[in-house]
Amino acid sequence: MKKTIDMKSQNPFWSFVYKEIGDQFRSKRMLILFGVMALTCIASLYTALTGIRKLEPGQISDDTLFFLNMFTISDGTLPAYFVFISFLGPLLGLTLGFDTINSEHNRGTLSRLLAQPIPRDYVINAKFTAAFIVLTILFSTLSLLVVGAGLIAIGIPPSPEELIRIISFTLLSIIYVALWLNLSVYFSVKFRQPATSAIAGIAVWLFFTVFAPLIINLILNGLEPSPYAPEQVLFAYEKFKFTLIQFMPNELYSQATSTLLIPTIRNLGPLTMEQIQGAIPGPLPVGQSLLLVWPQLTGIIAITMLFFIFSYLSFMRKEVRS
Amino acid sequence: MQDDFIIEMTDLTKKYNKFTAVDSLTLGIERGEVFGLLGPNGAGKSTVILMLMGLTEPTGGIIRICGIDPVRHPIDVKKRVGYLPEDVGFYDDMSGLENLHFIGSLNGLSKSEADSRAKQLIQEVGLSEQINKKVGQYSKGMRQRLGLADVLMKNPEIIILDEPTTGIDPSGIKEFLELIVRLSKEEGVTVLFSSHSLYQVQQVCDRVGIFVQGKLLAAGQIDALAESLFVGEHEQDLKDETAISKKYGLDDIYYRYFEGGFNHEKNN
Numbered sequence: 040m041k042k043t044i045d046m047k048s049q050n051p052f053w054s055f056v057y058k059e060i061g062d063q064f065r066s067k068r069m070l071i072l073f074g075v076m077a078l079t080c081i082a083s084l085y086t087a088l089t090g091i092r093k094l095e096p097g098q099i100s101d102d103t104l105f106f107l108n109m110f111t112i113s114d115g116t117l118p119a120y121f122v123f124i125s126f127l128g129p130l131l132g133l134t135l136g137f138d139t140i141n142s143e144h145n146r147g148t149l150s151r152l153l154a155q156p157i158p159r160d161y162v163i164n165a166k167f168t169a170a171f172i173v174l175t176i177l178f179s180t181l182s183l184l185v186v187g188a189g190l191i192a193i194g195i196p197p198s199p200e201e202l203i204r205i206i207s208f209t210l211l212s213i214i215y216v217a218l219w220l221n222l223s224v225y226f227s228v229k230f231r232q233p234a235t236s237a238i239a240g241i242a243v244w245l246f247f248t249v250f251a252p253l254i255i256n257l258i259l260n261g262l263e264p265s266p267y268a269p270e271q272v273l274f275a276y277e278k279f280k281f282t283l284i285q286f287m288p289n290e291l292y293s294q295a296t297s298t299l300l301i302p303t304i305r306n307l308g309p310l311t312m313e314q315i316q317g318a319i320p321g322p323l324p325v326g327q328s329l330l331l332v333w334p335q336l337t338g339i340i341a342i343t344m345l346f347f348i349f350s351y352l353s354f355m356r357k358e359v360r361s
Numbered sequence: 362m363q364d365d366f367i368i369e370m371t372d373l374t375k376k377y378n379k380f381t382a383v384d385s386l387t388l389g390i391e392r393g394e395v396f397g398l399l400g401p402n403g404a405g406k407s408t409v410i411l412m413l414m415g416l417t418e419p420t421g422g423i424i425r426i427c428g429i430d431p432v433r434h435p436i437d438v439k440k441r442v443g444y445l446p447e448d449v450g451f452y453d454d455m456s457g458l459e460n461l462h463f464i465g466s467l468n469g470l471s472k473s474e475a476d477s478r479a480k481q482l483i484q485e486v487g488l489s490e491q492i493n494k495k496v497g498q499y500s501k502g503m504r505q506r507l508g509l510a511d512v513l514m515k516n517p518e519i520i521i522l523d524e525p526t527t528g529i530d531p532s533g534i535k536e537f538l539e540l541i542v543r544l545s546k547e548e549g550v551t552v553l554f555s556s557h558s559l560y561q562v563q564q565v566c567d568r569v570g571i572f573v574q575g576k577l578l579a580a581g582q583i584d585a586l587a588e589s590l591f592v593g594e595h596e597q598d599l600k601d602e603t604a605i606s607k608k609y610g611l612d613d614i615y616y617r618y619f620e621g622g623f624n625h626e627k628n629n
Contacts, residue, residue, distance in 0.1 A: 156515070
């Protein structure tokens with residue numbers, strides 16, 4: 040039996056992917072990343088558990104979606120798990136991808152790879168696939184760890200609905216981190232120096248986390264109507280504010296994850312008084328939550344694919360000299 | 362054009378914006394020979410090689426490698442042609458054997474096939490003792506030899522070596538050149554060898570093409586070249602690069618480059 044496997048010619052694409060995964064796991068950077076992620080996990084578990092302990096007994100009794108608190112609650116000292124991930128995820132993506140192509144180029148292995156009888160896009164596809172698999176392993180492990188620790192600590196198993204929410208949160212996180220991964224792969228094609236591409240990636244990340252909200256605030260402050268303005272103007276202003284925020288991928292992600300993990304969130308954009316009238320406060324079923332964040336989900340997937348297309352095209356057009 | 366040319370280039374041209382790197386090159390290389398492409402740095406040798414491998418698109422002209430057009434079917438060409446770049450790179454954190462395994466898998470070899478072939482080649486290039494050592498600890502000469510083994514992994518019909526001796530010490534160069542000749546004769550491989558050193562090319566090549574500023578100045582057997590180009594002059598003169606340089610009116614840099622390079626190696 041073993042002999043037949045041995046004799047089979049290896050698929051070039053998958054053997055490339057295996058090699059890349061091996062490289063990722065062996066690298067010291069991966070060790071650091073795992074350390075950071077493990078610390079995150081422990082810290083957020085700690086805050087979640089102390090946060091849960093502080094809850095009033097009345098808040099717990101009739102809450103059927105109690106288990107999700109593991110992901111969302113915080114005692115105030117440290118951010119909750121999902122906030123942590125929205126902060127660290129981009130950095131993780133950038134770290135996985137910033138030297139994808141340029142390190143091959145600098146080592147002189149790229150021209151050797153391209154001289155092999157494989158289609159050129161195997162190189163970038165295999166590298167993306169490998170990083171994506173590493174990401175998936177990392178995030179699934181983290182989510183399962185939190186679920187497992189929660190089971191031990193609070194003793195209430197998650198309901199199927201909660202499980203669906205946790206799984207969709209994990210998938211969304213993977214896609215969101217892949218977005219930043221693709222961005223950094225793009226920079227690694229464009230910039231010859233890994234340090235430059237890393238800094239370019241961090242600059243984009245900083246722009247969206249720090250400067251973009253600032254700029255949006257500036258624009259909104261200039262446009263803010265007087266509180267006595269007609270209702271339509273106020274509504275249009277709120278609508279505009281919401282639209283502007285949607286241009287930031289990190290904002291899309293945090294809207295989507297908070298809706299998925301906190302079922303009591305019933306809407307994201309502005310609502311008129313008529314729309315609120317008659318609504319009964321309470322958790323949304325998972326299908327409705329997903330429906331609510333569908334635009335955000337498709338937005339994140341679209342940006343992720345767009346960045347991949349950019350890096351794919353620029354790699355295919357790149358002239359390779361040793 | 363004759364049919365027995367394994368590499369055929371007709372009016373091959375490559376332009377980068379206004380700069381012409383390769384200017385209507387027409388050249389045929391026969392099956393089984395060791396052909397030397399001789400020229401100074403920046404003459405366009407590497408550009409020719411990249412076009413042969415289908416890594417760069419020519420601006421004009423036709424290439425046929427084993428009858429295949431590398432512009433349209435680069436993968437079929439890459440199955441038959443091994444390419445050793447000037448500064449060959451390996452994965453430093455993998456051993457020599459692992460590097461060859463990986464290349465074998467990219468060429469669609471089975472695991473056992475790749476393993477036996479890699480071990481055999483490593484022995485042939487004389488790296489048996491370093492087989493499980495990480496490539497990061499290899500010397501420059503060892504890397505070049507591993508590069509040769511790497512190129513032979515796919516069992517090529519043609520190997521193209523782009524300045525393979527850069528950075529190796531003189532005794533290493535001699536060994537390396539002998540290795541190329543021996544392997545090419547044993548395996549019946551056609552070799553295209555690009556170099557800026559006439560001395561090295563003379564040692565190993567059956568035929569030589571002199572390539573300067575994108576143009577092929579002359580091609581043929583070294584002796585025949587001497588007879589046809591240096592009529593009345595002593596044949597020994599050909600071994601003196603300055604004579605060639607003067608004959609072809611090469612520019613000053615080329616002249617000095619050759620002189621320096623030649624003397625350096627002769628002294629050693």
